[in-house]
Amino acid sequence: MKKEHDQGKYKYGMVIDLDKCTGCGTCMVACAAENNVSVRPDESDKQRSISWMQVYKADNGKEFPEAETVYFPRPCMHCEQDGRGGHAPSCVSVCVATATTLDKNTGIVSQIYTRCIGCRYCQAACPYKARYFNWWDAYFPVDKGLERYLSPEVSPRMRGVIEKCSFCHHRLMRARTKAYADGRRKIKENEYITACAEACPAQAITFGDLNNPKHKVAQLIKSKNAFRILERLNTKPKVYYLSSRDWVRKIADNPVDEFSPISG
Amino acid sequence: MDSKLLPEGVERCSFGMFILWMLPWLAILAWGGLAAVLCLVKGLNQTNMSNVFAFALWIVFDLGVIALGAGAFFSGFLTYVVGKKELKNIINAAVIIGFICYSGATAMLGIDIGQPIRGWFIFWHANIHSMLVEVSFCITCYLGVLIVEFVPIILENRKLDQIKELHIFGHNLHHIMGVIAASGTFLSFFHQGSLGGMFGVMYGRPFAARDGFYIWPWTFFLFVLSAIASGPCFTIICTKLTELLTRKKLVPDNAIQLLAKVSGWLLSLYMVLKIADTLVWIYDIAPRAGFKFMDFYREGPYGVWMVAAELFVCGIIPAIMLMTPKIRENQGMLVTACLLNCTGIILNRFVFIIVTLAIPVMPFDRFLSYLPTWQEWAIGFAVIAYGFIVFSLSYRYLPVFPKERELNPIAG
Numbered sequence: 001m002k003k004e005h006d007q008g009k010y011k012y013g014m015v016i017d018l019d020k021c022t023g024c025g026t027c028m029v030a031c032a033a034e035n036n037v038s039v040r041p042d043e044s045d046k047q048r049s050i051s052w053m054q055v056y057k058a059d060n061g062k063e064f065p066e067a068e069t070v071y072f073p074r075p076c077m078h079c080e081q082d083g084r085g086g087h088a089p090s091c092v093s094v095c096v097a098t099a100t101t102l103d104k105n106t107g108i109v110s111q112i113y114t115r116c117i118g119c120r121y122c123q124a125a126c127p128y129k130a131r132y133f134n135w136w137d138a139y140f141p142v143d144k145g146l147e148r149y150l151s152p153e154v155s156p157r158m159r160g161v162i163e164k165c166s167f168c169h170h171r172l173m174r175a176r177t178k179a180y181a182d183g184r185r186k187i188k189e190n191e192y193i194t195a196c197a198e199a200c201p202a203q204a205i206t207f208g209d210l211n212n213p214k215h216k217v218a219q220l221i222k223s224k225n226a227f228r229i230l231e232r233l234n235t236k237p238k239v240y241y242l243s244s245r246d247w248v249r250k251i252a253d254n255p256v257d258e259f260s261p262i263s264g
Numbered sequence: 265m266d267s268k269l270l271p272e273g274v275e276r277c278s279f280g281m282f283i284l285w286m287l288p289w290l291a292i293l294a295w296g297g298l299a300a301v302l303c304l305v306k307g308l309n310q311t312n313m314s315n316v317f318a319f320a321l322w323i324v325f326d327l328g329v330i331a332l333g334a335g336a337f338f339s340g341f342l343t344y345v346v347g348k349k350e351l352k353n354i355i356n357a358a359v360i361i362g363f364i365c366y367s368g369a370t371a372m373l374g375i376d377i378g379q380p381i382r383g384w385f386i387f388w389h390a391n392i393h394s395m396l397v398e399v400s401f402c403i404t405c406y407l408g409v410l411i412v413e414f415v416p417i418i419l420e421n422r423k424l425d426q427i428k429e430l431h432i433f434g435h436n437l438h439h440i441m442g443v444i445a446a447s448g449t450f451l452s453f454f455h456q457g458s459l460g461g462m463f464g465v466m467y468g469r470p471f472a473a474r475d476g477f478y479i480w481p482w483t484f485f486l487f488v489l490s491a492i493a494s495g496p497c498f499t500i501i502c503t504k505l506t507e508l509l510t511r512k513k514l515v516p517d518n519a520i521q522l523l524a525k526v527s528g529w530l531l532s533l534y535m536v537l538k539i540a541d542t543l544v545w546i547y548d549i550a551p552r553a554g555f556k557f558m559d560f561y562r563e564g565p566y567g568v569w570m571v572a573a574e575l576f577v578c579g580i581i582p583a584i585m586l587m588t589p590k591i592r593e594n595q596g597m598l599v600t601a602c603l604l605n606c607t608g609i610i611l612n613r614f615v616f617i618i619v620t621l622a623i624p625v626m627p628f629d630r631f632l633s634y635l636p637t638w639q640e641w642a643i644g645f646a647v648i649a650y651g652f653i654v655f656s657l658s659y660r661y662l663p664v665f666p667k668e669r670e671l672n673p674i675a676g
Contacts, residue, residue: 047314047632058628072628083467084475088393090468096396097385117385118308118378120318121396127468127625129316133378135309159307160378229626232554233468251627254470254554 011107012167013210013238014197015220016073018248020204021055023071028053030199031075033149034168036156038138050132052076052165053196060247070248072229073205075196076130076165077237078102078109089235091122091131100162107210107238108167116161123162127230128237131164167207168194189215210238227252269423269661273669275512276660286656289649296646299639303375310639314632319617321636322376325644327459327613329365330403331487332606334495335523336362336410337452340445342526354519356417356664357506358499363410364654368647370407375643395461402455409448412437420663453488460487463616470553471560472620474545482541483616489537493530494609496523497586497602504599506659512672514665521589524598528586531605535579542575563631566619570611578608 031037031053043049056072079089080102086093088102089109099115100122102108123131137159140146150156153170157163175192179185189208197205208215220226221240228237229252243249265279276282303310313320339358343351374380386400419425419434437444457480464474464481474481500520507514546557561567585591585601592598624631636644658664 045314047316048309056626056628082465083473086393090466093391093393094396094462094465095391096394096400097382097389098391099385099389115382115385115389116379117382119376119396120313120378121394121462123315123318124621125466125468129626129629132315133308133318135314136307158379162378230468232552233470233625235468254559254625254627255556 009105009211011210011238012172012192012208013078013107013217013221013240014075014167014194015206015217015226015240015242017204017206018070018072018241018243019245020202021071021073021200022202023055023057023069024201025055026199026201027073027196027205028055030195031165034151034154034195035166036140036150036154037163038134038136038140038156039146040136040139041141048133048135050134050163052130052132052163054129058248058251060251068245068247070243070245070251072241072252073196074128074130074229075167075194075239076109077128077229077235077239078107078165078167080107080236080238081234083234090125090127094121094125096121106172108169108172109164110166110169111162111164113155113157113161113163118160118162120162127233127235131162134159134161134163171195225249229253266661269421271422271661271663271668273674274663275672275674282656282660286653289652289656292642292649293646293653296642296644296649299642299646300375302639303643304380308376308378310637312634312637312640314634316632317618317621317634319621320634321640321644322372323617324610324614325647326369326372326376327617328610329369329647330459331456331491331494331609331613332498333362333365333369334452334456334491335497335499336365336413336495337406337445337448338492338495339499339523340413340441341449342522344442344445345449348522350516350519350522353665353667354499354503354515354523356662356666357503357515358496359410359413359417360655360658360664361499361502361651363407363414364651366403366407366410368650370403371650372643372647395458395465398458399455399462402451402458406448406451406455409444409451412444413441413448416441417658417662417664421661452491456491457484457488460484460616463620466620469620469623469625470550470555471623472616473549473553474541475549482544486534486538486541489530489534490609490612493527493534494605496527497582497605500524500527501599501602501606502655504595504602506655510659512668514668514671516667516671517593520598521592524586524592524602525589527602527605528583528588528592531579532583532587535575535583538579539575542571560619560623564622564633566615566622570615570619574608574611574615578604578611582608 028051035052037050053073053075056074058070060068082090082093092100092102096119097115097117099112101110103110120133123133134157138156172192175187179187193207197207206216206220208217210218212218223242225242225244226240227249228240231253270276335358339351339355342348343355377383386397390397416434416437419430424430460483461481463472464483467473474483476482500523503515582601582604585597622631
């Protein structure tokens with residue numbers, strides 16, 4: 001076998017089971033630690049803090065005892081399209097300096113920090129609010145020992161640029177390198193998973209190749225309970241959700257007359 | 265003190281008085297300069313922009329002044345390409361206002377980006393699919409065109425005109441003004457349009473998203489039309505303000521009336537198309553994304569009143585006023601109509617920028633509001649102050665209004 005990297009057509013995606021999610025926030029913490037997300041001495045200004053994985057809370061609007069809550073963990077959706085048939089997500093097509101791209105081989109939407117000029121047009125174009133701007137210089141308090149947790153695999157971001165979830169792209173690189181060293185062309189199903197999927201104590205997050213019918217994610221998205229957030233915008237996100245609760249599936253999109261499960 | 269620099273045969277206030285007039289504007293400019301330094305050194309955390317309000321006051325200012333600065337290219341088009349000779353009496357003022365608007369907006373954009381040093385990446389790593397790239401290219405080129413249009417006016421200064429080489433250079437520039445004006449029109453058409461396109465292509469934001477023709481959403485064409493409908497009115501307002509402050513008549517009525525009439529008809533055409541666009545948005549685009557018209561106005565201060573204000577109070581009413589000769593011939597009514605028209609366009613830009621971002625798209629997300637910091641206001645006001653300074657200097661030292669001498673003969 002020729003020893004080389006596999007450049008096949010993968011479509012990495014995520015399925016989050018909302019019936020399992022407890023809203024504990026471990027995914028947020030794991031993501032921030034894994035990806036060298038900068039902090040602030042005072043993190044109370046939530047509109048300007050950075051959280052690649054953000055957990056949103058929603059409820060069914062009913063009083064006790066019918067009251068129910070759901071948590072929507074929201075990474076970057078790594079959309080396929082812009083919503084009008086353009087073959088790149090909105091954030092990619094609007095970027096002035098080609099600082100964000102959709103990798104057709106992996107389906108991952110990247111962000112090139114050293115090319116971003118910080119115009120924030122991508123941020124305005126993203127309906128999921130998945131993009132974050134560095135309002136301050138990167139800060140990792142030395143006296144708190146946070147600098148010791150910094151990962152050498154992920155470059156920290158400078159002030160004035162956009163950053164977002166990369167589906168832990170460095171983990172894909174790591175898995176590929178390992179496969180290469182082992183003389184394999186393909187990486188195994190669980191060899192590349194994101195930090196949030198690995199850390200979730202309820203195992204609510206599943207990660208894998210949506211194009212590979214053997215992968216669990218490809219099977220899960222066929223469930224009648226599978227749906228995506230803002231399906232109607234037609235941006236074709238690669239993050240799917242599962243819920244057996246009708247109201248949860250409905251609240252993921254703007255008023256829909258009738259819920260219809262995803263086809264394909 | 266500076267009498268040798270003043271144009272011949274016209275009256276100007278004393279140098280001391282002029283300095284006194286300039287002082288407050290210089291103070292505001294310095295205040296804006298301080299805010300700009302803070303933003304460049306400390307970063308955009310000096311503003312109240314956030315991950316929700318990625319665009320804010322500065323972009324409203326930018327889009328506003330660029331729309332109002334459209335008087336320059338459109339008057340140039342009417343004067344040099346269509347051949348409306350009477351507009352030669354106001355074209356200099358229109359060009360200077362355009363130059364102020366575009367250079368002010370460009371300077372502001374330089375502060376608004378997170379990495380100003382990488383600004384050139386827009387040209388080097390240009391993403392040809394981005395409307396903002398089209399905006400950047402056209403604005404930069406058009407600013408060049410405006411400089412070329414402004415230079416001959418500067419060279420007409422009494423002292424500079426005495427230098428033979430400069431006199432010949434300026435005179436030759438005048439000869440190619442038709443070509444310059446035509447290229448300015450071409451560039452302006454595309455950047456005014458692509459500024460609108462920027463919002464129309466935000467398909468993930470149903471409040472701003474629009475369908476369109478080929479690669480251009482309808483907002484592309486509406487922004488062009490609204491800019492050429494309001495730009496001439498802004499030129500009229502600036503001229504009238506100069507006349508008020510100098511207590512002189514500077515531009516013959518026929519030029520003003522022609523601009524007002526053209527503005528009125530363009531505004532009425534814009535209104536027809538804008539109302540059609542709004543109806544398509546309400547009944548087709550918004551429902552496709554799962555929104556009803558009133559869903560957009562569920563929370564916050566941005567209510568349906570904004571639609572009414574934009575379309576009726578600042579749209580249909582000034583259009584009727586400007587189209588009706590009897591009304592526009594009355595000076596007070598003319599200025600009121602122009603002010604309403606310009607307010608409507610600023611409101612339109614505000615709605616597309618701020619309201620688009622304020623309205624959450626995810627149903628479980630919430631509405632958030634934004635108030636600018638003093639740094640943002642300071643930089644915004646500094647652009648206005650810069651405009652007053654450049655226009656005042658131009659008026660004092662350059663023959664901006666060709667008919668000034670004829671309309672205000674100096675006794676004795």
